[in-house]
Structure formats: structure tokens, C-alpha cells
Amino acid sequence: MNMAAIIQTKNLTKIYGGKVKALDNLNIEIEEGEVYGLLGPNGAGKTTTINLLVTRISPTSGTAIVNGYDIVKQSLEVRKSIGVVPQDLTTDEDLSGYENLKMVSRFYDVPNAEAEERIHKLLRMVNLEDVKNRLVRQYSGGMRKRLELIAGLVHDPKILFLDEPTLGLDVTTRTQMWKYVREIQEKLDVTIILTSHYLEEVDALANRISIIDHGKVLATGTSDELKSNLKGDIIIVAMKTDEDAATIMKYPGAIEAKENGPKTVRLKVQNSDEELPKLIRFVSDNSLSVTRLTVQKPSLDDVFLEYTGKEIREEEPADMRQTMMNMRRLRR
Numbered sequence: 001m002n003m004a005a006i007i008q009t010k011n012l013t014k015i016y017g018g019k020v021k022a023l024d025n026l027n028i029e030i031e032e033g034e035v036y037g038l039l040g041p042n043g044a045g046k047t048t049t050i051n052l053l054v055t056r057i058s059p060t061s062g063t064a065i066v067n068g069y070d071i072v073k074q075s076l077e078v079r080k081s082i083g084v085v086p087q088d089l090t091t092d093e094d095l096s097g098y099e100n101l102k103m104v105s106r107f108y109d110v111p112n113a114e115a116e117e118r119i120h121k122l123l124r125m126v127n128l129e130d131v132k133n134r135l136v137r138q139y140s141g142g143m144r145k146r147l148e149l150i151a152g153l154v155h156d157p158k159i160l161f162l163d164e165p166t167l168g169l170d171v172t173t174r175t176q177m178w179k180y181v182r183e184i185q186e187k188l189d190v191t192i193i194l195t196s197h198y199l200e201e202v203d204a205l206a207n208r209i210s211i212i213d214h215g216k217v218l219a220t221g222t223s224d225e226l227k228s229n230l231k232g233d234i235i236i237v238a239m240k241t242d243e244d245a246a247t248i249m250k251y252p253g254a255i256e257a258k259e260n261g262p263k264t265v266r267l268k269v270q271n272s273d274e275e276l277p278k279l280i281r282f283v284s285d286n287s288l289s290v291t292r293l294t295v296q297k298p299s300l301d302d303v304f305l306e307y308t309g310k311e312i313r314e315e316e317p318a319d320m321r322q323t324m325m326n327m328r329r330l331r332r
């Protein structure tokens with residue numbers, strides 16, 4: 001095993017009910033101190049991966065080493081060394097924030113003095129110090145999520161698992177959560193593994209990303225590496241008329257041409273610097289009118305599309321509805 005790897009999966013496979021192959025010989029390696037993002041469409045196997053690594057479920061075959069312990073043979077040791085923030089909310093709404101954290105510390109047998117110090121440090125980190133004695137049922141959605149986040153850290157785990165940490169939160173609350181996750185990673189000595197449906201989220205938080213689909217890793221790298229592996233640049237051309245747009249669709253220098261809105265075409269070209277002069281000549285030779293022209297470097301969206309053949313924005317996580325229901329119930 002690589003000395004720096006804190007998690008290593010070895011042909012990790014999960015088949016549900018003898019037929020649904022959710023994970024297919026997954027091999028990933030996560031280094032100590034990383035924020036590692038698992039990105040994939042619905043049913044890709046993200047939650048299954050997390051559930052296996054936190055020993056909530058057992059593999060059909062293969063195994064993984066988490067913090068030096070085997071998830072199959074040493075599940076108890078694995079559990080003690082990790083923190084989990086599952087997608088569904090877990091804190092007790094009839095207790096205060098402080099009482100919830102205290103309960104977690106007792107569960108993990110954290111000595112009292114140490115627990116007190118730790119709890120207050122965590123409350124300060126996520127700005128919940130002022131509301132620590134308020135009942136959780138009176139917390140806002142964002143406060144509640146912050147409490148969930150630190151509840152996974154009370155026993156000072158080496159690794160923190162975050163399954164869809166900002167699912168269902170509004171954009172402002174989401175970016176606020178990112179700030180806290182970053183701070184936790186910087187100030188506490190913890191490796192973070194997160195899954196997300198939001199490309200912006202993995203782009204903002206993860207230093208390495210694996211794109212997975214059908215239980216397999218399709219690509220791994222930093223966000224920049226994944227983007228630069230994509231061959232070609234994107235040129236978006238908006239035309240004055242539908243006829244002009246139809247002509248541009250047939251531009252011979254494009255590897256790929258797609259509609260991208262009304263009278264607008266998205267051209268994928270080998271190299272935009274070389275292609276632009278040719279494109280301009282084509283426009284002039286055909287007497288076309290361009291109203292707007294933009295060159296785009298590939299985004300993580302494009303990377304995702306390239307590897308999975310799907311747009312992530314069309315996706316809604318399978319358990320989203322459940323989460324929304326939980327949230328509604330909690331608000332009552």
C-alpha cells in the first residue's frame with residue numbers, strides 16, 4: 001500500500017439482491033489530507049461507495065483499507081477512526097445543539113474535559129456558539145446542516161465522509177457550507193471524502209475528483225487535469241438568422257457542432273487559436289452575420305458530459321425527495 005494512502009479500495013464490488021451491480025471492481029486511492037470528490041450521475045454508486053467505506057454495508061467481493069484497517073475484518077476499528085455525515089439528518093431535534101454534540105461524545109467515549117474543549121472549538125468554527133443551547137427544532141436549515149457537519153467531528157476522526165453535504169440547500173447557504181468545510185480541512189487534521197451532485201461543489205472543494213458511473217471510475221484527477229484532458233476548445237457562435245445558424249452547423253473545421261439555444265451553435269474545435277481565423281473566413285465567404293462569438297475553455301460540466309455522456313444538471317438524486325420530506329417533517 002502506498003504510504004500516504006489513507007483509503008485504498010481493492011476491487012470493491014457490491015451487488016444488491018444478487019442482481020443490481022452497484023459497484024464493479026472499484027479501485028481508488030485517497031491520500032491523507034486530501035479533499036476527495038466523488039462525482040457521478042444518478043445511481044452511479046456514490047452512496048454505495050460511502051456506505052461500504054463506513055461499514056454500513058458489506059461488499060459482495062473485494063475490500064478496502066481505511067486508515068490502516070480492513071473494512072471487512074476490522075469494521076469496529078474503521079468506525080472509531082472515521083466521522084460520517086450522512087445525507088439524511090441525524091441530530092435530535094428535541095435536544096439543543098450542545099446536547100447533541102455531548103451525546104455523540106459519550107457515544108464515542110471521549111473523556112469529558114476533552115469533549116468540552118472539542119465541542120466548543122467546533123461550535124465556534126461553524127458560528128453556532130450563540131445558539132448552542134437552543135433546541136435543534138428551532139434551528140434554520142443552514143444551522144442544522146452546520147451542526148450535522150460538526151457532529152461528525154466530535155471524536156476527532158482521521159477521516160470525514162460527507163454524502164451530498166449541501167443537497168437541498170439554497171445557493172447562499174451552500175457557499176457558506178463550503179467555507180466551513182474548507183476551514184475544517186485547514187484547521188483540523190482530517191481527510192475529507194465527499195460526494196456531490198453539484199459540479200461547482202466538487203470544483204470548489206475537492207483537490208482530486210473521481211468521475212464514476214455504473215460503479216466504475218471513468219476518470220480521476222484534479223479539476224484542472226480533467227479539464228485539460230479534454231481535447232478541444234468550445235466556440236459559441238450566435239447568428240442573426242436561423243439560416244445562418246444552420247450553415248454554421250455545417251462548419252467543416254468543427255469536431256462537433258450542436259445547437260446551443262436560439263440561433264446559437266456550439267462548435268467543438270481542436271484548437272480555438274488556429275480555428276478562429278478560419279471560422280471568420282468561412283463566415284465571410286458565406287456572407288453570414290454573427291451577433292456574438294465566445295471562446296470557452298472546457299468546464300467541469302464538459303468533462304462530465306464527455307465521460308458519462310450525460311448532463312449532470314438533468315439529474316436529481318434518487319434520495320432528494322426523501323431528504324426534502326425529512327426537512328419538511330423537521331420544520332413542523
Ligand SMILES: Nc1ncnc2c1ncn2[C@@H]1O[C@H](COP(=O)(O)OP(=O)(O)OP(=O)(O)O)[C@@H](O)[C@H]1O
Nearest residue numbers: 016020022041042043044045046047048317318319
Ligand atoms: N439497498 C439497495 N437495494 C437494491 N439496489 C440498490 C440499493 N441501494 C442502491 N441500489 C442501486 O445501486 C445503484 C447505485 O446506487 P447508489 O445509491 O450508490 O447511487 P448514487 O451514485 O449515490 O446515486 P444518487 O446520485 O442518486 O444518490 C443504483 O442502481 C441503485 O438503484
Ligand SMILES: [Mg+2]
Nearest residue numbers: 046047317319
Ligand atoms: Mg447517493
